[in-house]
Amino acid sequence: MEREASAAAAVARNRKVVLRGYIDRAPREDDMELVGGGDVALRVPGGAGAPTVLVKNLYLSCDPYMRGRMRDFHGSYIPPFKPGSPIEGFGVGRVIDSTHPGFSAGDFVSGMTGWEDYSLITKPEQLRKIHKSDIPLSYHLGLLGMPGFTAYVGFYEICSPKKGEFVFVSAASGAVGQIVGQLAKLHGCYVVGSAGTNQKVELLKEKFGFDAAFNYKEEPDLAAALKRRFPEGIDIYFENVGGPMLDAVLLNMRIHGRIAVCGMVSQHGVTAPAGVHNLFSLVSKRIEMKGFIQSDYLHLFPQFVDDITKHYRDGKIAYVEDMSIGLESGPAAFVGLFSGKNVGKQVVCVSQD
Amino acid sequence: MEREASAAAAVARNRKVVLRGYIDRAPREDDMELVGGGDVALRVPGGAGAPTVLVKNLYLSCDPYMRGRMRDFHGSYIPPFKPGSPIEGFGVGRVIDSTHPGFSAGDFVSGMTGWEDYSLITKPEQLRKIHKSDIPLSYHLGLLGMPGFTAYVGFYEICSPKKGEFVFVSAASGAVGQIVGQLAKLHGCYVVGSAGTNQKVELLKEKFGFDAAFNYKEEPDLAAALKRRFPEGIDIYFENVGGPMLDAVLLNMRIHGRIAVCGMVSQHGVTAPAGVHNLFSLVSKRIEMKGFIQSDYLHLFPQFVDDITKHYRDGKIAYVEDMSIGLESGPAAFVGLFSGKNVGKQVVCVSQD
Numbered sequence: 001m002e003r004e005a006s007a008a009a010a011v012a013r014n015r016k017v018v019l020r021g022y023i024d025r026a027p028r029e030d031d032m033e034l035v036g037g038g039d040v041a042l043r044v045p046g047g048a049g050a051p052t053v054l055v056k057n058l059y060l061s062c063d064p065y066m067r068g069r070m071r072d073f074h075g076s077y078i079p080p081f082k083p084g085s086p087i088e089g090f091g092v093g094r095v096i097d098s099t100h101p102g103f104s105a106g107d108f109v110s111g112m113t114g115w116e117d118y119s120l121i122t123k124p125e126q127l128r129k130i131h132k133s134d135i136p137l138s139y140h141l142g143l144l145g146m147p148g149f150t151a152y153v154g155f156y157e158i159c160s161p162k163k164g165e166f167v168f169v170s171a172a173s174g175a176v177g178q179i180v181g182q183l184a185k186l187h188g189c190y191v192v193g194s195a196g197t198n199q200k201v202e203l204l205k206e207k208f209g210f211d212a213a214f215n216y217k218e219e220p221d222l223a224a225a226l227k228r229r230f231p232e233g234i235d236i237y238f239e240n241v242g243g244p245m246l247d248a249v250l251l252n253m254r255i256h257g258r259i260a261v262c263g264m265v266s267q268h269g270v271t272a273p274a275g276v277h278n279l280f281s282l283v284s285k286r287i288e289m290k291g292f293i294q295s296d297y298l299h300l301f302p303q304f305v306d307d308i309t310k311h312y313r314d315g316k317i318a319y320v321e322d323m324s325i326g327l328e329s330g331p332a333a334f335v336g337l338f339s340g341k342n343v344g345k346q347v348v349c350v351s352q353d
Numbered sequence: 354m355e356r357e358a359s360a361a362a363a364v365a366r367n368r369k370v371v372l373r374g375y376i377d378r379a380p381r382e383d384d385m386e387l388v389g390g391g392d393v394a395l396r397v398p399g400g401a402g403a404p405t406v407l408v409k410n411l412y413l414s415c416d417p418y419m420r421g422r423m424r425d426f427h428g429s430y431i432p433p434f435k436p437g438s439p440i441e442g443f444g445v446g447r448v449i450d451s452t453h454p455g456f457s458a459g460d461f462v463s464g465m466t467g468w469e470d471y472s473l474i475t476k477p478e479q480l481r482k483i484h485k486s487d488i489p490l491s492y493h494l495g496l497l498g499m500p501g502f503t504a505y506v507g508f509y510e511i512c513s514p515k516k517g518e519f520v521f522v523s524a525a526s527g528a529v530g531q532i533v534g535q536l537a538k539l540h541g542c543y544v545v546g547s548a549g550t551n552q553k554v555e556l557l558k559e560k561f562g563f564d565a566a567f568n569y570k571e572e573p574d575l576a577a578a579l580k581r582r583f584p585e586g587i588d589i590y591f592e593n594v595g596g597p598m599l600d601a602v603l604l605n606m607r608i609h610g611r612i613a614v615c616g617m618v619s620q621h622g623v624t625a626p627a628g629v630h631n632l633f634s635l636v637s638k639r640i641e642m643k644g645f646i647q648s649d650y651l652h653l654f655p656q657f658v659d660d661i662t663k664h665y666r667d668g669k670i671a672y673v674e675d676m677s678i679g680l681e682s683g684p685a686a687f688v689g690l691f692s693g694k695n696v697g698k699q700v701v702c703v704s705q706d
Binding site for chain 2: 283
């Protein structure tokens with residue numbers, strides 16, 4: 001659609017979910033607020049200066065790292081949110097209007113957007129165009145988006161996996177964990193996952209093909225729980241949770257094991273994070289423990305999309321998402337991440353078109 | 354000296370320092386006991402079977418890892434000591450008699466030996482012959498021995514150092530730390546060390562040429578202490594202590610920093626080690642933290658000896674050892690490691706010839 005063709009200055013209501021103020025504890029629903037918003041003109045404003053894209057947000061992603069942006073801390077790799085302004089996160093949207101030559105009205109895009117009905121994207125170069133296919137649009141926030149890419153990079157670039165190795169994944173039914181586990185299976189590894197409900201444990205075994213899985217909340221002794229599943233020890237730990245699970249894993253690692261530190265979601269909401277006591281194992285077992293962020297590896301993104309799309313179409317990778325309906329459901333959906341309420345990748349559907 | 358030439362079955366008194374029993378706390382002097390021992394024949398016993406070397410021990414090494422062998426724990430990379438038997442450790446000695454073709458009476462050797470006047474070495478293949486030179490024999494337990502090699506391997510193989518990087522070394526005046534710091538200076542890094550007395554801090558600055566050094570016991574806020582010395586952050590941390598220092602370092606690391614985990618001496622004597630709370634920094638700063646043991650890199654040993662010997666002879670590396678006199682002083686010298694009593698590499702002189 002040409003820009004000139006949609007010149008009539010239609011308007012629409014633009015609701016927003018804003019951060020009320022910085023927090024230093026686990027997020028609560030009332031840390032965010034849905035505000036009615038005024039009308040937004042369905043055009044990129046005249047004199048917008050740099051090329052700009054107006055997007056109608058369709059799906060928003062709830063990711064644990066966003067909790068870090070609710071703190072008044074400016075020393076991280078990504079700046080904090082602004083109180084009173086919409087939450088920002090990955091989203092999938094439809095282009096309504098654009099002054100950027102790379103995007104036209106009607107295009108589907110994914111990228112950093114706001115928690116609101118319509119977002120004016122002032123850095124459109126960070127948007128990725130989505131070619132609509134048999135793959136649901138929302139999957140570009142998980143399987144084919146940042147979480148899937150995190151799994152891909154973390155497993156192949158950080159874990160140095162070898163066929164036959166013993167792999168443990170925590171938070172294994174989550175957006176990242178479910179994909180790591182399946183990539184590890186495809187690589188010929190023995191894979192065990194942990195999750196926080198029996199329903200998720202079933203999902204790991206039945207849907208995602210993990211060799212074994214357990215509900216960590218039902219295990220009084222995590223080290224013993226791991227020892228039973230890994231009598232020969234763990235070669236690779238894909239770390240999503242931190243705290244006591246990491247301590248239990250350290251006791252069960254094998255010599256020359258690798259730990260990819262993707263996140264520590266159990267520690268996100270905690271002012272005084274749980275101490276990790278068994279780091280001496282790093283020496284005695286010569287373990288490599290490495291933190292990573294997917295955005296350091298963006299050169300691999302096209303290969304990731306090709307590989308994962310093929311696996312998905314071949315039926316070799318399954319994907320489960322947990323979709324909440326309506327922008328107003330966003331705060332509860334986000335907060336639910338930290339108590340493990342979501343089953344699979346948490347997304348918010350703002351609109352289906 | 355030919356074996357046949359010393360055939361007269363001379364005997365000598367053989368005192369031993371034995372472990373009294375396993376412990377699960379910081380070692381105390383009375384965990385070890387000097388026993389008078391009987392006479393030992395100054396010959397390899399007839400019918401010893403496999404080639405064997407009888408060594409007169411001259412210098413014994415006190416190293417923190419030995420504390421791990423005082424625990425009744427068989428899952429480590431090295432088995433525990435046997436209660437009632439002599440402590441084992443690295444030592445330098447003189448060959449008295451040998452049925453191994455590689456060693457003759459009069460040779461000086463270093464390797465694993467017992468805390469006793471004379472040791473029968475039943476695995477002589479682990480001994481290294483020392484070519485006597487201007488370098489003191491005892492230095493083969495530190496500068497040119499396991500601690501020096503630990504420093505060499507840890508710095509070059511684990512830290513991936515680059516010229517101009519900011520390097521922090523804890524327990525910096527110890528056997529390993531003093532050498533790491535000097536290698537880092539030779540590599541063109543900015544180097545800061547911490548130690549537990551003002552005397553050691555002076556040593557770091559005056560003798561070892563560290564750019565800065567501080568007494569961690571006089572710093573109520575370790576994170577702030579590091580921030581003052583590293584306003585731009587730390588690229589490389591050579592970890593010798595663990596616990597609160599590691600937490601403070603994690604807050605001060607730079608993006609893509611590296612932590613070589615050599616030991617955690619502050620945690621050795623502790624039944625419930627201090628928790629480490631800031632591991633989330635591994636993710637946000639993409640830090641690599643890697644434990645290592647020098648014996649995985651023995652192929653580099655000859656190159657290490659050549660390099661360090663040259664640096665030492667060129668006056669580019671200084672070395673400080675703390676020598677206690679007499680086998681009977683061994684237990685106190687060893688125990689002193691864990692309260693930082695030693696200044697420099699702790700060795701015990703059993704005999705000068």
